[in-house]
Amino acid sequence: MRQPLDGIRVVDLTRVLSGPFCTMLLGDMGAEVIKIEPPGKGDPVRAQGGIRDGLSWYFASFNRNKKSVELDLYGEEGKAQLAKLIQTADVLVDNFRPGVMARMGFGPERLKQLNPQLVTANINGYGSTGPYVDRPAFDFITQAMSGFMSVNGRADQEPLRSGQPITDLVAGLYAAFGIVNALRARDINGKGQHVESAMLNGILSFMAYLGSEHLMSGELPPRTGNDHPLVAPYGLYKASDGEVAVAPSNEVILRRFMRTIGLEELLDDPRFDHNDKRFARRDELNALISQRMQSETQATWIERLNAAGVPSGRVQNLAEVFADPQVLAQEMVMEVEHPGHGTVRMLGFPVKLDGTPCRVRLPAPDLGAHNDEVLGALRDLPQRAANDD
Amino acid sequence: MRQPLDGIRVVDLTRVLSGPFCTMLLGDMGAEVIKIEPPGKGDPVRAQGGIRDGLSWYFASFNRNKKSVELDLYGEEGKAQLAKLIQTADVLVDNFRPGVMARMGFGPERLKQLNPQLVTANINGYGSTGPYVDRPAFDFITQAMSGFMSVNGRADQEPLRSGQPITDLVAGLYAAFGIVNALRARDINGKGQHVESAMLNGILSFMAYLGSEHLMSGELPPRTGNDHPLVAPYGLYKASDGEVAVAPSNEVILRRFMRTIGLEELLDDPRFDHNDKRFARRDELNALISQRMQSETQATWIERLNAAGVPSGRVQNLAEVFADPQVLAQEMVMEVEHPGHGTVRMLGFPVKLDGTPCRVRLPAPDLGAHNDEVLGALRDLPQRAANDD
Structure with missing residues (x-):
């Protein structure tokens, strides 16, 4: 065994950010991730951000360790192929709104029938119960609704969103954590189950003492910019040639x-x-x-x-971060060969395991690069009827 | 089996935030978490934030599902007890600076001798290799150094820290993810290993497209406040009685x-x-x-x-968040009885598993509440010599 998720097959219906981040984390840990994409177009991120040698580096950096298979999930043939693929899978991940999978013909009963041991996971905006269940979600909106913005910014100014698309990433990481827990449960009891990670819930769970203090006192935490809400001195101080952060x-x-x-x-x-x-x-x-x-x-x-x-350091911009000897020593910038598209620099592995470490086994795939390999192997699999939903 | 980590014993040397958050996530998934605390004082967070009926709600909300055992790790008796406890453990977590465990007499060789199947985890600031390995870390400093602050804030103003202690929480969540992966690897190959999660690496991995664009172009992403760096319209718009976030x-x-x-x-x-x-x-x-x-x-x-x-919503403060019908429907506020300290309201479970869900089995413990139970059970365990380090 070389990695914790060796032999685990993940069928990945996700697109853009929260879901692909989750499945990248699973792939980094050794899972075989099969990314299902709309024929001829693929994940919208393939066309987003800077493109070099025909490849979006944004796409490349979130889709390492994945295989790409084109399936038209609006058509019967594509749905039949997906059903077969699900029979061979350990995990199925989507980041559609709750209910979309059922409307596509892959509700919980059908999935259980196709593969009783399947771990399913849905990454969504607000959860699958409650009044906002049908609302479309987006990082900025869940930052606003979660209270994150109410504590981010300066005291004398408006609430601010985070510069990082943080609610997508937190939700993706929680989903990955939930999925590995569900796999471990299945290793022991033989049963699949459903995992759900909502952007609003994830970022809300990061409220830490801001949340506990409010729940006790009813008082609203102020925005305090770079000052600490309770402690002084704390913050940025001017040295002769720049500022020093001290905490x-x-x-x-x-x-x-x-x-x-x-x-x-x-x-x-x-x-x-x-x-x-x-x-x-x-x-x-x-x-x-x-x-x-x-x-x-x-x-x-x-x-x-x-x-x-x-504890002390300086505010670094990204050029300084990626030249920082500590960041380089931690291998947080990796160079990955993408045949036909040159070498892509991307972020490294944030969690390090010394026995079964994360690895790049596959560069981000060209659209449909694994159609033949993956779909060809399904040819002899008997098709099961879709008799529910 | 009721939870994914049933039967897993975690010996938890962590304090304050990043580590206790990690072990809370493991406890929520069913692990038995034994929190080791300095005799008579305990985790500093016991005295932080608002105290009601003798209990810090901040402490309560990050230490549910844990047992408390007092051990003086500066003394020989405490170290001997810890060594015995490690023999009974599956996971050992600390958030000391790299090298502190070895100086306490619990370096990697000793730990392997005590328990060859042990999964060890260290949550730290900068990682255990590189020039900053001995630096003390703190959330604000790693926010500054990681580039997070360089993209957070308004274009015409200074870089801003996040209102949430985000690097602590991201590092804790990554550590929990790494630990469960290491446990799954051990389920299969029988071997323990070491997991490491650094605050700087974790928040850097959240740079998403900001990171990939910089690595391709060398250009620095601007701070853009609540505006999108590339797309318009986007942001907050004034309705008759307040603003509406639209993305x-x-x-x-x-x-x-x-x-x-x-x-x-x-x-x-x-x-x-x-x-x-x-x-x-x-x-x-x-x-x-x-x-x-x-x-x-x-x-x-x-x-x-x-x-x-x-996608649309409003900027909510914490009073509005905790009254939001969606947040309540998702059970993101829980009431937990703490015998002798009344009912504590705290944040709920951010990731939902429908087969083996997260549960509160234990309220946050009084200091040393489980001394007798845990240490008593070690009485008959033979003591192993400390012959390395």
Whole structure:
């Protein structure tokens, strides 16, 4: 065995982002992922973002370790092929709105009949029960509705969306987690089941202390920009050639911070000897700190502070991130050969297993590249009747 | 079998957020999670946030489904108990800096000797290789270094951190995903292994198309606030009594949107008949849309737009989120009895499995509540020598 999901076949009906991210994670762990795409067109992401040598790098980076098979799921022939494929599968993933699979003729009863051990998964916007079940979803909208935007941004300005399409990715990652759990349950009890991951639920589960504090107190957490809502000092301070992010998360680390910058005596100053006082006089304190930190460069402070045990770093843009020696040491940028389309640089594996590590076994496939291989193997499989729905 | 991780024992050395979130997810899936805490003090989060009836709701909401055992890991007796506990465990999770476990006498060789089938996991800031391996980490710092902040915020203003402690949570979720994969590998090949999840790597993997576009073009993605970087119209529009978030993600949905608000003719207007033109005249177009949308209420537009297949919603604060009928229908707020501390309201389960669903089997434990149960059972276990490290 080389990977945790060796021998697991995933039939992947997903498109765009949340679903392809989920199935990429499964593929990285060793699953055989068969991406079903509309004939001649494929996943819309194939045409999105920059195209080089005929390949969208956005598509390439989310569809590694997958095979591509074209099936027209609006037609009887395509549906018959899908039914056969499902008979051979361990997992079926879609990111349609709840109910779409049933309307296509693949409701829960039919799926159970085709393959009683199948693990099915649906990634959706709002869940499959409740008043919004039929609403179309999109990352920006679930960011707005979940409360994420209400806590993101500056105190004096409007709520802001995240720059990352975060609700898609969180939902995809939760779905992958749920699917592997369902596979482990099946390993033991022999039964398939249905997994559901909703964008709204996923991002809401990331509310952490903001959620628990509100549920206790009924108070609304403020937007605080780069300031901490409760602690000072904290934030970005100006060194001679740029800013330094500092986060002294407790009194011990705060003392280390103030000692390292030569301002430890302020912690005994009656103006600043308690967090409440520091918080109330935050602007005054921050000015003193920034004034002192002007004496050295960003790099010097970051080195000294980290050496003293104070979490510290700089705000990096993507060019700086992808040149960062730590990011490179962690192999978070990979080069993957795509025959006919050159070498694609893409993000690496975020979770590392030392015994059965993630690998790139296949580059992102050309549309329909595996039609013959996958559909050919179904030829001798008997067709089962579609007698429900 | 009632849950995917039934019978799995997790020894949990983590504290604060990333690690406790990971082990909560494992506990929600059925694992027995034994939380090891410093005697008399416990996880610092026990004293953080609002306290009601002697209980931090922040602590309660991240430590459901766990048992609490006090062990002094600086002392020989505590280490001996931990060694015995590890012999009985399936998974050992910590969120110390890399190398701390080895310095405590629990390096990889010792752990393998104690329990060859053990799955170990470390959640850290920057990974266990590379120049920053010894740096202390904190959510705000990894948000800064990962590029997240460089794409979050308004174009005319500074990079902004996320209001959610997102890098902690992403790292915790990836760790849980990695651990379940490692358990499945062990089910098959009988071998334990080491799982690692770094905050910097996790949030970087969420760069999605922002990452792939930069890797192809070398261009830096701009911060765009609530505007889409490439598409118009998109964003927040003013209805008569509040704003409506609208995200027409493709031409079909855009036409539905403009038809629903009675402005379809603008799509044939030479000023607005192509996305490039609409994007260039975004302010003019947005003004026309907002002017039209003033005619109806927020609720009316949200209902009409969703019915027409246009993703739409409103920016909700946490009071609105937790009163939202969809959030309630999805059981994303749970009430859990904590004997001696009353009823705690907390976030529900973000991923739903219909066959072996997540459950609350145990409320968050009082400090040391399971000392006798867990340590008592170790009494007859022979102690193994610590002959490495």
